[in-house]
Each structure stands twice: as structure tokens, then as C-alpha cells.
Amino acid sequence: xxxxxxxxxxxxxxxxxxxxxxxxxxxxxxxxxxxxxxxxxxxxxxxxxxxxxxxxxxxxxxxxxxxxxxxxxxxxxxxxxxxxxxxxxxxxxxxxxxxxxxxxxxxxxxxxxxxxxxxxxxxxxxxxxxxxxxxxxxxxxxxxxxxxxxxxxxxxxxxxxxxxxxxxxxxxxxxxxxxxxxxxxxxxxxxxxxxxxxxxxxxxxxxxxxxxxxxxxxxxxxxxxxxxxxxxxxxxxxxxxxxxxxxxxxxxxxxxxxxxxxxxxxxxxxxxxxxxxxxxxxxxxxxxxxxxxxxxxxxxxxxxxxxxxxxxxxxxxxxxxxxxxxxxxxxxxxxxxxxxxxxxxxxxxxxxxxxxxxxxxxxxxxxxxxxxxxxxxxxxxxxxxxxxxxxxxxxxxxxxxxxxxxxxxxxxxxxxxxxxxxxxxxxxxxxxxxxxxxxxxxxxxxxxxxxxxxxxxxxxxxxxxxxxxxxxxxxxxxxxxx
Amino acid sequence: xxxxxxxxxxxxxxxxxxxxxxxxxxxxxxxxxxxxxxxxxxxxxxxxxxxxxxxxxxxxxxxxxxxxxxxxxxxxxxxxxxxxxxxxxxxxxxxxxxxxxxxxxxxxxxxxxxxxxxxxxxxxxxxxxxxxxxxxxxxxxxxxxxxxxxxxxxxxxxxxxxxxxxxxxxxxxxxxxxxxxxxxxxxxxxxxxxxxxxxxxxxxxxxxxxxxxxxxxxxxxxxxxxxxxxxxxxxxxxxxxxxxxxxxxxxxxxxxxxxxxxxxxxxxxxxxxxxxxxxxxxxxxxxxxxxxxxxxxxx
Ligand code: HEM
Numbered sequence: 092x093x094x095x096x097x098x099x100x101x102x103x104x105x106x107x108x109x110x111x112x113x114x115x116x117x118x119x120x121x122x123x124x125x126x127x128x129x130x131x132x133x134x135x136x137x138x139x140x141x142x143x144x145x146x147x148x149x150x151x152x153x154x155x156x157x158x159x160x161x162x163x164x165x166x167x168x169x170x171x172x173x174x175x176x177x178x179x180x181x182x183x184x185x186x187x188x189x190x191x192x193x194x195x196x197x198x199x200x201x202x203x204x205x206x207x208x209x210x211x212x213x214x215x216x217x218x219x220x221x222x223x224x225x226x227x228x229x230x231x232x233x234x235x236x237x238x239x240x241x242x243x244x245x246x247x248x249x250x251x252x253x254x255x256x257x258x259x260x261x262x263x264x265x266x267x268x269x270x271x272x273x274x275x276x277x278x279x280x281x282x283x284x285x286x287x288x289x290x291x292x293x294x295x296x297x298x299x300x301x302x303x304x305x306x307x308x309x310x311x312x313x314x315x316x317x318x319x320x321x322x323x324x325x326x327x328x329x330x331x332x333x334x335x336x337x338x339x340x341x342x343x344x345x346x347x348x349x350x351x352x353x354x355x356x357x358x359x360x361x362x363x364x365x366x367x368x369x370x371x372x373x374x375x376x377x378x379x380x381x382x383x384x385x386x387x388x389x390x391x392x393x394x395x396x397x398x399x400x401x402x403x404x405x406x407x408x409x410x411x412x413x414x415x416x417x418x419x420x421x422x423x424x425x426x427x428x429x430x431x432x433x434x435x436x437x438x439x440x441x442x443x444x445x446x447x448x449x450x451x452x453x454x455x456x457x458x459x460x461x462x463x464x465x466x467x468x469x470x471x472x473x474x475x476x477x478x479x480x481x482x483x484x485x486x487x488x489x490x491x492x493x494x495x496x497x498x499x500x501x502x503x504x505x506x507x508x509x510x511x512x513x514x515x516x517x518x519x520x521x522x523x524x525x526x527x528x529x530x531x532x533x534x535x536x537x538x539x540x541x542x543x544x545x546x547x548x549x550x551x552x553x554x555x556x557x558x559x560x561x562x563x564x565x566x567x568x569x570x571x572x573x
Numbered sequence: 574x575x576x577x578x579x580x581x582x583x584x585x586x587x588x589x590x591x592x593x594x595x596x597x598x599x600x601x602x603x604x605x606x607x608x609x610x611x612x613x614x615x616x617x618x619x620x621x622x623x624x625x626x627x628x629x630x631x632x633x634x635x636x637x638x639x640x641x642x643x644x645x646x647x648x649x650x651x652x653x654x655x656x657x658x659x660x661x662x663x664x665x666x667x668x669x670x671x672x673x674x675x676x677x678x679x680x681x682x683x684x685x686x687x688x689x690x691x692x693x694x695x696x697x698x699x700x701x702x703x704x705x706x707x708x709x710x711x712x713x714x715x716x717x718x719x720x721x722x723x724x725x726x727x728x729x730x731x732x733x734x735x736x737x738x739x740x741x742x743x744x745x746x747x748x749x750x751x752x753x754x755x756x757x758x759x760x761x762x763x764x765x766x767x768x769x770x771x772x773x774x775x776x777x778x779x780x781x782x783x784x785x786x787x788x789x790x791x792x793x794x795x796x797x798x799x800x801x802x803x804x805x806x807x808x809x810x811x812x813x814x815x816x817x818x819x820x821x822x823x824x825x826x827x828x829x830x831x832x833x834x835x836x837x838x839x840x841x842x843x844x845x846x847x848x849x850x851x852x853x854x855x856x857x858x859x860x861x862x863x864x865x866x867x868x869x870x871x872x
Binding site for chain 2: 368
């Protein structure tokens with residue numbers, strides 16, 4: 092019996108602690124501190140390549156950091172614990188206050204305190220008609236409690252309304268974020284200019300679904316990349332503008348329309364948006380065997396390495412005997428210097444070069460271990476040649492020949508469905524609104540008591556300025572009346 | 574006007590502004606130095622006599638206003654020369670930041686009698702501008718595609734204004750802490766003769782933070798809206814976003830500490846400084862050494 096009581100009172104004690112302001116403050120500060128490692132260490136969700144590099148550079152440290160979720164700070168148990176506790180505390184604090192606040196609509200201000208002269212702002216004045224004071228205060232939109240020989244007036248209830256609106260909107264934002272990650276999806280697809288993309292899970296290079304998002308729920312559009320234009324500044328080489336022209340049909344097979352996608356102008360289907368995220372080059376080569384039969388003819392997606400789009404890639408020819416692999420670099424505008432060797436001096440294709448290291452042997456494609464499409468595992472291969480090709484040049488590497496026939500551009504489309512987004516925006520707008528109301532509303536009380544003399548006193552919440560003048564005005568006005 | 578001549582004009586205006594901020598700094602320094610009266614034999618304690626230096630002080634404010642009036646068109650012409658808003662790299666952030674900081678000071682000067690803050694205000698503007706023209710300068714160039722959005726104008730202008738006011742609040746909180754040290758020992762130092770009371774310093778920094786906290790909130794949200802349009806997600810915990818969040822939470826903690834727990838004075842001033850330094854850290858560290866998608870400082 093007593094243990095039940097004890098545990099119940101213990102729970103109550105915990106709850107009171109959790110919803111106390113001191114704990115709220117500590118949790119807020121903790122949240123700020125907990126976010127710091129997320130900016131110091133590379134995060135898997137943003138930059139998996141850098142995380143892998145970190146594991147290579149500092150294997151010992153990385154293993155330990157990983158144990159503490161340092162590479163996934165924002166989905167880590169401890170980060171989640173802090174913000175969940177904070178929000179529980181917030182709800183526990185704000186809900187009762189909201190109910191109280193709702194009850195207080197239309198309620199009268201509290202009774203006039205007994206000893207006014209202990210208040211912060213206190214003056215006395217000649218005897219006045221309380222009716223006059225009441226009229227005056229009413230005109231100034233004070234709420235009024237009129238007693239026999241005193242008036243208690245209050246103004247600025249909106250401050251609490253704003254404060255509650257603000258805190259409740261934060262809850263709405265949190266829910267919206269949760270909805271987005273549980274019910275949304277996000278994927279990347281690399282599409283060459285001229286190619287068609289159909290929105291099914293298999294068309295993606297990477298695709299992530301929220302826990303409760305069905306895989307067949309992707310909107311059934313198709314999209315053909317007609318043209319991609321990139322414009323660069325000739326002095327700084329920086330990109331000025333990207334413009335992607337696509338033919339789209341929703342659902343696939345219906346009438347196609349021409350649309351333009353830019354970096355800040357995604358294409359929208361309901362809550363799904365299609366963004367232009369990155370671009371690069373896919374050089375095309377023709378590979379023939381010794382008899383002159385064409386074994387491979389087409390573009391291969393290369394990965395840009397720098398601002399001037401020098402790109403690396405791997406062209407794999409598993410259908411030749413022995414297997415052939417080209418470890419390649421593509422330089423859109425080739426230049427040389429003695430230290431770096433060949434490099435690209437401009438991101439547009441002006442003087443392209445394809446640098447090839449030619450390997451023969453076993454590409455290792457049948458081992459079952461997934462391989463990067465941009466790299467070749469050369470451990471079971473032998474290098475048989477090195478060559479830099481200009482456009483339309485061929486090279487005979489003994490087992491066959493390779494010709495550099497051209498290039499196409501590719502774009503990385505990011506396709507995102509975030510059904511929580513709208514709610515987050517509404518939450519954000521309400522939060523700002525609430526904040527403005529609560530920070531710019533001055534809440535204050537004024538009391539007038541009729542005794543041998545008339546006493547006037549005031550109290551401003553948080554020492555907000557201006558009440559002193561207000562009381563002076565009141566006294567002046569009342570003195571002039573007579 | 575050609576883009577190039579606008580850029581040259583902008584540079585000249587900014588150099589002239591630096592000259593006037595330097596003059597303002599000198600005048601403020603003289604104001605403080607000269608107001609130390611040689612103690613008369615009968616008086617033990619050195620006293621500040623500001624009546625002697627009122628003119629120098631006014632002159633300093635006039636220089637400050639002139640500096641601002643030159644800096645403003647300097648920033649505007651920088652924007653004209655690049656055909657966009659002037660905050661595409663660290664250089665431009667710095668000159669715009671210096672402008673809003675000194676603007677915030679002059680605005681607050683009118684409202685709150687802040688001239689005692691003139692010396693540090695002139696000095697920090699001068700240092701920011703000096704660093705900008707010597708270390709951070711980049712020729713005027715157009716924006717990278719992701720920065721082409723009206724939200725950039727909205728997001729960055731809100732952030733810069735908030736930053737200016739946060740830093741002003743930090744200066745005041747810092748002054749509070751230094752002065753508090755002295756007053757603990759029961760003396761008000763000579764240079765502080767003209768400063769307001771500790772309590773009003775405390776209130777002033779709170780008032781400034783409360784004033785711009787909604788603007789900073791708005792700036793973070795505007796950034797999220799822009800990120801949604803440019804990068805396909807409204808929040809991605811990029812280092813810059815992470816630190817904007819940290820700053821926001823730190824100031825929320827500061828407001829809580831003051832409003833709901835009733836922290837005043839030293840503790841509140843330290844918390845204010847802490848929150849402000851997260852803002853500074855974000856601005857300097859992430860732009861200079863950081864990684865992530867916000868690194869377009871051109872360094
Ligand atoms: C997500 C975390 C939170 C944030 C960002 C936040 C933010 C803020 C801000 C900026 C203010 C100042 C508004 C004003 O001055 O009127 C404030 C006030 C307040 N907050 Fe929070 N808060 C959070 C969590 C909480 C929690 C957990 C509680 C309760 C335990 C709480 C209760 C209050 C109260 C009572 C006020 C005082 C308002 C007043 O008396 O004027 N908040 N909050």
C-alpha cells in the first residue's frame with residue numbers, strides 16, 4: 092500500500108520536475124550543446140563519402156565515435172531523448188496553462204491587493220470619482236474589476252495567448268517533421284540528356300522510403316530530358332545558371348508537356364517535387380574486339396571531381412575475353428601543367444580529352460559484392476595501356492580498340508515527397524505570429540483605491556517599460572477632470 | 574554606369590567610410606582620455622569631467638554618421654556592380670554586417686543615449702571593415718545558381734540585421750560584466766562615469782534580444798523555405814543550419830532564464846554572451862573552415 096503511494100508520489104514528483112522551468116532551461120541548453128557534434132563530424136545522412144573517409148583516416152577513433160552515434164547525431168538515441176523530453180515538458184507545461192487561459196477569457200482581474208504602497212509604481216492623488224477612472228480605463232481597453240472603493244484593471248492578456256500559440260506551434264512543427272519522415276520518400280536518379288525516366292522504384296539510383304510509405308505510392312509520371320544548358324562565368328568559371336528542359340507526362344503515356352526545371356524552380360506533382368541537384372558528363376566510347384565487332388557503344392556516367400568538372404569514371408566491358416576495364420578521366424577543357432599533369436581549366440566542353448588506363452583480367456562482377464559503378468577493382472587485373480584520346484581518336488590496345496566518340500550531359504534529379512511540409516510551414520508562421528504577439532504585448536495591472544486619499548499603483552510583467560508614464564498620464568487626466 | 578565603375582565607386586566609398594570610422598574612433602578615444610581630470614590636490618579620486626569633452630563626443634557621433642552615410646551607398650553600389658544583392662560572399666557579408674551594426678548603434682543611440690558605447694562600436698566596425706577590405710576582398714561576380722532566389726534577399730537581410738543587434742546586445746552584456754567586476758569592489762571606474770547603471774545595462778541587452786528574436790526566428794524559417802526550393806529539403810542539418818539552430822535555442826534559453834526563472838545580472842549576461850558567440854562562431858567558422866552547402870564565401 093505504502094509503496095503504491097510512494098511510487099505514485101514519486102511519479103508526480105518526476106512530472107513536476109520535468110515540467111518545471113529549470114528543467115526546461117537545462118533541456119534547452121542541452122539541446123544546443125547536443126547539436127554541436129553534428130556540425131563537427133561528417134554526418135551519414137548528408138555526406139556518407141566523408142564518413143567513409145573518416146573511417147579510413149582514423150579507424151580507431153571512428154569506431155568509438157560511431158558507438159556514440161557521432162555520425163548520426165540527429166537521429167541518435169541521446170539527441171532524440173533530449174528533444175522528446177523537452178517536448179513532453181513543453182506540453183506538460185503549456186497545456187494546463189492553455190486550459191487556464193481559456194477559462195480566464197472574460198474573467199475579471201484579480202482583487203485589488205491590500206497594501207498598494209508596496210508596489211513598484213505607487214503614487215497618490217487627490218480624491219477622484221471612481222466612475223471617471225473606470226470610464227478612462229475602459230476607453231484604454233483595460234479589463235476592469237470594480238469594487239466598492241477600488242478598481243483593479245489589467246491589460247495585455249494577448250501576451251499569454253501569443254506565448255501559448257508560440258509553444259503549441261512548436262509542437263505542430265515537430266509533428267510535421269515526424270509526418271514527413273514517416274510518410275515521405277526521397278530519391279535520386281541520374282538521367283542522361285535524351286533519356287527517359289519513369290517514376291518507379293527501379294528507376295532510381297538511390298531511393299529511401301519512410302516507415303509507413305507504400306512503395307507503389309509514387310506518382311506515375313514520366314519525364315524525358317530534352318535539353319540541359321549550363322552557363323558559366325568566363326572569368327571566375329563559376330556557374331551562373333542551369334536550365335533543364337523536360338517533356339513530362341502524368342501518368343506516363345498521357346499527353347506530354349514541355350517544362351523547365353531550374354535550381355530554385357522544382358517541378359511539382361502534388362506533394363512530390365522534382366529538383367535539379369547536380370550535373371556532369373557522360374563520355375561515349377565505342378569498343379571493338381580484335382575482329383572489329385562492336386562490343387560496347389554508349390555513354391558512361393562520370394563523377395565530377397571539381398568546379399571545372401574534370402570527372403572520373405569506369406567503363407566496364409565484361410563481354411570481352413578477357414574482360415576489359417577502363418579507369419578513366421574526362422577533361423571537358425584540357426590543360427596541362429608540370430605539377431598536376433592533365434586537368435580541366437573550364438567546366439564547358441571546349442577541348443575534351445579522355446584519359447584511359449586500360450586493364451584486362453577479371454572485373455570481379457560475379458563475386459556478389461556490390462561494386463561502385465565509378466570504380467574498378469583492379470586486384471585481379473593487369474594494366475595493359477595508358478592513353479589520352481582527343482575527340483574521335485581511336486586506340487588499339489591489342490585485345491581490341493576504343494574510340495572516343497563524344498559525350499552527353501547528365502543531370503541528377505532529386506525526387507522528394509514530403510507530406511508534412513505544409514504543416515511545418517503553417518507551424519512556423521503561427522510560431523512567429525505568437526512570438527510577435529507575446530514579445531510586443533505589454534502586460535500590466537493598475538489599481539486605484541479610494542481611502543482618505545486616492546492611491547494608485549501599477550505592476551508591469553517582466554519590468555516592461557512604459558507603465559510609469561501610463562500612470563502619470565492617468566493621474567494627470569484625472570486631476571484635470573476636476 | 575558600367576558594372577566595373579560601380580565596383581570601383583563602391584570600393585572608394587568603403588575606403589572613405591573606413592577613414593571616417595577611424596576618425597570617429599579617435600574622437601571617442603580622445604573623449605574618454607581627456608575627460609580624466611587631473612586630480613586637484615584636495616581631491617583623492619580621479620573624476621571624469623565630460624563637460625570638457627562633450628564637443629569631441631558629438632564630433633565622434635558626427636563622424637560615425639558620415640561613415641555610415643558613405644558605407645550605405647558603398648554597399649548598394651557593390652550590389653549594383655554585381656547585379657544582385659550584396660551578400661554573395663564573406664567580403665560582402667562583412668561590409669553589409671558592419672553597416673547594419675553601426676546602423677543599429679546609431680538607431681539605438683537616438684533611443685537610449687548610448688554614446689558611451691561609441692568607442693567599442695567604432696572599433697568593431699573599423700576592424701570588420703578593415704578585415705573585409707584586406708583579407709576578404711573578392712572582385713564583384715555574379716551569384717551561383719542556388720543563390721538566385723528572392724528568399725536569399727529576405728533570409729540574409731533578416732539574418733544580418735539580427736546579427737547586428739545580437740552583437741550590440743553582446744557588447745552591452747560584456748560591458749555589464751566588466752563594470753560589475755569593478756562595482757563588486759565598490760568602485761565605479763573612471764571610464765565608466767558616463768555609463769548607465771548596471772540594472773539598465775542588464776535591461777537594455779535583454780530588450781535588444783527580445784526585439785530581434787522574432788526576426789531571427791523568421792530568418793531561420795526563410796532560410797528553410799529557400800533550402801526547400803533549392804535543395805529539396807527544408808531542413809538538413811548542414812553545419813550552417815545546425816549552428817543557426819544552436820543560436821536560436823541558446824537565445825530561447827536566455828529568454829526563458831530571464832522571463833520565467835527571473836535570472837538577472839551576471840548569470841543572464843553570461844548566457845547572453847554565450848548565445849551571441851554561437852552566432853559569431855557560425856559566421857566566422859562555418860564560412861571560413863566549414864564544409865557543407867553553405868560554403869560560398871569565395872575563400
Ligand atoms: C522547444 C523548446 C522551447 C522553446 C524554443 C521556447 C521558447 C520560448 C521563448 C522564446 C519564450 C519567450 C517568450 C516571451 O518572452 O514571452 C518562452 C517563454 C516561455 N516558455 Fe518556452 N520554449 C520552449 C520550451 C518550453 C517549455 C518546456 C516550457 C515549460 C516547462 C516553456 C514555458 C514557457 C513559459 C512559461 C514562458 C513564459 C512566458 C511569459 O511568462 O511571458 N517553454 N519560451
